[in-house]
Amino acid sequence: MDDGSVGDLFRRAAEHAVRFRDTISDRQQRPQVSYLGSLEAFREPVPEEGASGPEVIDALAAKAEPGLHAMTGSRFFGWVIGGSHPVGVAADWMTSAWGQNAGNHHAAPAAAASEAVAAGWLLDLLDLPRESSVGLATGATVANFVCLAAARGEVLRRVGWDAEAQGLFGAPPVTVLIGDDAHATVFSALQFLGFGHDRVTRLKTDEMGCISTSDFGEAAARVSGPSIVILQAGQINTGAFDDFAALMPIARRIGAWVHVDGAFGLWARASARKRLAEGVDEADSWATDGHKWLQTPYDCGYAIIHDADAHRRAMTIAASYLPPSHEGERDPSHFVPELSRRARGFATWAMIKHLGRKGIAAMIERHCRIARQMADRLRGEEGIAILNEVVLNQFMVRFGAGRADEEADRLTQRTVERLQADGVCFAGGANWRGRKVMRVSVISWLTDDSAGEMAADAIVAAWRAVSDTGDAATGCETVP
Ligand SMILES: Cc1ncc(COP(=O)(O)O)c(C=O)c1O
CATH class of the missing domain: 3.90.1150.10 (Aspartate Aminotransferase, domain 1)
Known part of the structure; x- marks a missing residue:
């Protein structure tokens, strides 16, 4: 670099970040400018000449900061937003600095290995079947998509249809049962997968947003052929859990694949509130987030699937220039719809290592x-x-x-x-x-x-x- 050392540049970025974090509690807990104000700050014609690294970083901080929300602060209660813990952020900085393309284990051994270990830790903490496979995705939206892609492939495979190869044209119909108060992104995942968000059977919910067992029973009685049932651990507004103990046996009777959206609520399994999600481990797949209750920085969700083969079938990318993986080796790209991708395992590993089982339980x-x-x-x-x-x-x-x-x-x-x-x-x-x-x-x-x-x-x-x-x-x- 002709504009100072890498060290100077990184330290400068760190200084801006530290100042932001150190003053977060004293700030108004909302952006000082709106989107339009931020747009005004950033808008300029394409620069003809480049600027030095420090100039760029200083300009970025000056332009962005008025439009930043205090999402990492202690008095932020909007949406369901984890606080990007400093340990996770530091690990994420190193992830960026190391610049690993975490698609496969030959190219990025440490990234793939940290992810494999973190995946095992997640299954242990959430007390889900240890043989499940885990994909580290961008968030719960994509994690829901991954799980439902595996569900789609498997329920159709059971009736002799190869959805991965043949798609959905001419496929036997799949019945999808979902609660009326499921998160909007689950309906999006269904839309991406060709199920259509209006073609599903919506089930009545109670005052807490949980699926009515009787309505579910009646809808299940009408199901014939392949089916997917979508349950919820942690409703976005009430935090409530579907009654897994009552619903799971009905779902099993109709041979459905049961998927659980537990973007934040699944973490109750890692705390003394585990009883809220009793029986959820009987499901076939689970979506949750790292960037919510585990406090990793953004871009971190987990698609957890009991049937690892169904997971692999739905997501595998194969190309002659990509080295094959052998027994005992794990390629991160086999579990998410991405090839080139961020090494999300580092931040997940770092947060679990930092908080530990007890720290996570105490925080929840x-x-x-x-x-x-x-x-x-x-x-x-x-x-x-x-x-x-x-x-x-x-x-x-x-x-x-x-x-x-x-x-x-x-x-x-x-x-x-x-x-x-x-x-x-x-x-x-x-x-x-x-x-x-x-x-x-x-x-x-x-x-x-x-x-x-x-x-x-x-x-x-x-x-x-x-x-x-x-x-x-x-x-x-x-x-x-
Ligand atoms: C219950 C639930 N499901 C899914 C999502 C989507 O998660 P993400 O924003 O990480 O993609 C959220 C986000 O708040 C959620 O609360």
Whole structure:
């Protein structure tokens, strides 16, 4: 490099990153500029001349920082977003610096080996069948896709159809049974796989978003031929789990492949809350994330499949220039729809090594306890209702409880806007059963009791401000 050493450049990037992390708690817990503001900061014609490395990194930090969300902070409760733990981030930096293309074990032995070991650790921590195979994907969306691709191939193979070779044209129909409150990305995965998100049989759910056993029983009785059942460990709004003990035997009776979306909830298996996901190990496949409860940086999900052959058949890429793998060797690209790919095993290995079984269990328990405490504090305030039983780390809040639905919708929306504008903590809005709610997800490694208390106070303060004035136009963008 003619513009300073690699070391200087990397240290400069590290300084920007450290400053960002060190000041995260003192910042407003929302971006300072909107998307359009960020676009304005970045927009310029294609540079004709290059800039030096340090200049580029300084410019990137200056342009990006106002538009960064405090997702790695202790008072961020939006969506379901892990906190990118510093140990995972450091491992991820090394992953980038090492620049390994982790597709196969000949090209990148350390990447493939760390992934193989991390995969075994995941099965142990989640207490899933140890012979299962694990693909390290970009996130739970792709993990769901991988698992359902294996399911599609296997249920059709059992009736004599080779979906991998012949595709779906002329294939026997496959019945897909899925709960009405499954995550949107599972419907996307079905769409990618040619099942269509509207062609599936949607099952009724209860007030926690869990599949009704009786509805499932009736739908299952109508199934003939190949079928896939999709269950859920951790509903996105309520954190609730389908009743695996009741549903699994019915699914088994019709010979269905059972897939479980457990993007965050499957991690209950690694904690004292394991009973919530009792019986989930009887399923055929599971999707979960590293970048949620394991706190790896983004770009990390896991597709876990009991039938390793079905997994391989659905994902294998073969080409003459790619060396074959032999008994006892494992190519990361055989388990995900990617050839050139990031060495995700390093960050996963590092986070499990850092937290350990006990640290993971303690963190999950802490988050669940804080969620419950926050919900209790809010419930004690007049006009605030908590809409779900807090079984895990997720809860929904409704403001203006007791008032007409439309009025409570407006007050809830305003309170979400007010909270986001105040910037003490961040929580987003959603619709639940046709009405507006605030969603709170406690999932950052950094969130402790005092952060939870401060956030609950901030939510109460936002609600009081809104209810006192009747309306408080904030001018802040609402995050859906
Ligand atoms: C239950 C559930 N399934 C799937 C997903 C999709 O995961 P990802 O965003 O990692 O692709 C999420 C994300 O929040 C989720 O909560």
